Amino acid sequence: MKRWEIEGIVELKDLELPNEEQLRKGVAIIECVQEIPCNPCVDACPTNAISMENINALPKIDYEKCIGCGKCIEVCPGLAIFVVKVNEKALISLPYEFLPLPKEGQKVKALDREGKEICDAIVKKVKKGKTPVITIEVPPQYAMEARNIRIA
Amino acid sequence: MRIIEHPIIEFKRGRKIHFYYNGKKLEAYEGETIAAALYANGIKILSKSLRKGRPRGFFCGIGKCSSCLMKVNGIPNVRTCITLIKEGDVVEDNDMVLPEKEYPECKFTKLNTDIAIVGGGPAGLSAAIEAADYANVLLIDENHRLGGQLIKQTHKFFGSKKEKAGTRGIEIAKELEDEVRKKNIKILLNTSVIGYYDRGYHFLVAVDKMNRTVYEIKAGKIIFATGAQENMLLFDGNDLPGxxxxxxxxxxxxxxxxxxxxxxxxxxxxxxxxxxxxxxxxxxxxxxxxxxxxxxxxxxxxxxxxxxxxxxxxxxxxxxxxxxxxxxxxxxxxxxxxxxxxxxxxxxxxxxxxxxxxxxxxSPTIRLIAQTGADILFINEAGGWVALHNEYMETTKPGIYVAGDLANIEEASTAMLEGKIAGLHAVIEFAKNDKTKIMEKIKEYMEDLEIFRQGYFGIRPKIAKEKIWRKYHEKMGNRRNS
The missing domain is CATH 3.50.50.60 (FAD/NAD(P)-binding domain)
Structure with a gap:
């Protein structure tokens, strides 16, 4: 049994990750590792970067085609997609369905997949919508760990 | 206790009103149920067990269990979790003895319909929408509003675009209700179907308790979409309020x-x-x-x-x-x-x-369907006792259909598809020239169901359905042969 089956926490080895260059331009990381009947991400992608063999298959992303626009973040019913862009700092866009929404420029805590505080983060962008998308800036070493925020 | 701000839901509360609980004047909002109003006032014990007088809070919240029964305006055994609070309501503890006469005076109303649908959740609403193009439809639900359990599903649905993926359950409920309201469908809310009788035709008795009205319904065909109820678990203290x-x-x-x-x-x-x-x-x-x-x-x-x-x-x-x-x-x-x-x-x-x-x-809520004489069988994969049915959702009792969780514990998405299939199949004989068109639509919905059940999470429902269909055909085959 994999860790995500028991604990609900995905490990990086279970994901197909982008290379450094792709990360520099910013791409969607789809943390969807279990076959469920669902495909809105495929329809939402403007560059057809996401594909699925059938509605139950796992989504496959072509990091070359992905432009990191984040449209898939909002539509994913599982809130399982994040856009990650890594340069000197890492920018992470994540779905956030709680109140209050943070403000741009606000300092918040970044949480990992277990809800543990791992570092400080600065809110760079708040995109309101059916599912708000928050973009935070964290040190680059946390690019693949920070997946939630806590407003102190 | 009241939620003022919520990231997904906008609570539109009605006018502030007053009601009485065991003689005490309390505040409530129009549009909420008696149980919700009591709860918002911090009252969490709604009834007592009959023999030992143990306190009971609400449990199911959707009118399926009996732990919230109270006396309202002198009417005993009111399910406070599905009954709306009204200005001046007098809410009291239920009497600890059964009333001698529960319905002192009531109105009797006779209704006649081609198709009666019991349950206004995703399956029932979808069935009504499809059937209404070809026949008279009467839709009955014991809640004060349509939508079944979709009205509390704030998460976005899975599935494909066709099954409204990415849309929240609460929005799907609204879309389905709007569609139903646009069509010529007679709707009875706050009305519980309490009995089925075979009088050579299908006959239902339904009750609107607070309005003391009894409906006697003659129906050409009936689609039961009564949903499911939460399972209990055995442990010490499992009946504590809370x-x-x-x-x-x-x-x-x-x-x-x-x-x-x-x-x-x-x-x-x-x-x-x-x-x-x-x-x-x-x-x-x-x-x-x-x-x-x-x-x-x-x-x-x-x-x-x-x-x-x-x-x-x-x-x-x-x-x-x-x-x-x-x-x-x-x-x-x-x-x-x-x-x-x-x-x-x-x-x-x-x-x-x-x-x-x-x-x-x-577990599927089978109490009504069991009254019809349709064959019922315990199928573990289906979540308990279910009515055997064929691919068109018709049970072994001709003219009686099931759909949704009643027919196998599954998803709202599959409930909608099953509802559509049942609704269309039930009206075939009413549709003079459109039979081929209807069969084509049914086929399409069946294919969608099949696709939905292909993945890992489709294994259990698929096994359940295959057993249900096989047993149905065995029963009907035996009946034809004998």
Whole structure:
């Protein structure tokens, strides 16, 4: 049994990750590792970067085609997609369905997949919508760990 | 206890009104149920058990159990969880003896319809929409509004565009209701179907209790879409007020905007338990943990991941041993299970919480369909006792259909498809020239169902359906041969 089956926490080895260059331009990381009947991400992608063999298959992303626009973040019913862009700092866009929404420029805590505080983060962008998308800036070493925020 | 701001839901409360509870004047809002109003006023004991007088809070929150029965304006045994509060209502504890005469005077109304649909959830609404193009449709629901359990589903649906993926359940409920209201469909709300009789034709008796009205309904065909009810779990203290069905909490919180408590413990890490945990967090209620008896999480990984990254622990291989508290939950003891499902001594943890949600599965609500004489069978994969039916959702009693959770515990998406199929098949004989068109549509919906059930999570429902269909054909084959 994999860790995500028991604990609900995905490990990086279970994901197909982008290379450094792709990360520099910013791409969607789809943390969807279990076959469920669902495909809105495929329809939402403007560059057809996401594909699925059938509605139950796992989504496959072509990091070359992905432009990191984040449209898939909002539509994913599982809130399982994040856009990650890594340069000197890492920018992470994540779905956030709680109140209050943070403000741009606000300092918040970044949480990992277990809800543990791992570092400080600065809110760079708040995109309101059916599912708000928050973009935070964290040190680059946390690019693949920070997946939630806590407003102190 | 009232939720003022919510990230997903906008609570539109009605006019402020007053009512009386055991002689005390209390405030409520129009549009909420008696139980929700009581709860918002901090009253959590709604009834007492008949023999031992043990306190009872609400459990299912959707009119399926009996723990919220109270006397309202002199009418005994009112299900306060589905009955709207009105200005000046007098709410009292139920009498501890059964009333001699429950209906002193009532109005009798006769109705005649081509198709009667019992249940206005995703399956019933979808059936009504399809059937109404070809026949007279009467839709009956015991709630005060349509939508069934969709009205509390704030999460976005899975599936494909066709099954409204990415849309929240609450929005789907609205879309379906709007469509139903546009069509010429007669709707009876606040009305419970309490009996089926075979008089050579299909005959239903339904009651609008608060209006003292009895409906006698003659129907050409009937589609039952009565849904399912939450399962109970055996443990010490499981009848304490504060032990709720997970769905009941969703109703209280997401429909009426009333918090169930401050800190919750959830039993069961299937989709219902996982989604509920997330919704509690969204309502600013703390979740102490989720316990799951199975060695792994039963629901979707993505739902589990959402609450894990908010810091909620999931203890697999654990269950609840005991709930404790004085007339209300104050905490629970959880413990690890061994391979034989026995608690491992010494592994106990004391969890401080003021409510416990049971999310340990659902059982089809078969009490009505069982009255029709349709063959009922216990099928484990289907969630319990179900009415045998064919691919068109027709039971072994000709002209009687089932759809949705009643026909196998599954998803709202599949309930909608089954409803469409049942609705269309039931009207074939009313549709003079469109029979081919109808059959084509049915075929399309069947294919969609098939696709939906192809993945890992489709295995159980697929097995259930195959058993149900096989048994149906065996029964009907035997009947034809004899």
């Amino acid at each position: 032990v709720y069905g997970a769905g009941g909490v969703q109703t209280l919180m997401n429909v009426y905007g009333v918090k169930p408590g401050n800190v919750g413990l959830i039993v069961g890490a299937g989709n219902v338990g996982l989604i509920l945990a997330y919704q509690l967090l969204q309502a600013d209620v703390e979740v102490a943990c989720i316990v799951e008896a199975m060695p792994k999480i039963g629901g979707y990984f993505v739902h589990a991941a959402k609450i894990r990254r908010c810091g909620v622990p999931i203890y697999t291989g654990h269950s609840i041993k005991k709930a404790y508290g004085n007339e209300h939950v104050e905490g629970a003891i959880i413990a690890k299970l061994d391979e034989k499902w026995n608690f491992i001594e010494g592994s106990e943890k004391d969890i401080k919480c003021d409510f416990i949600c049971l999310a340990v599965g659902l």
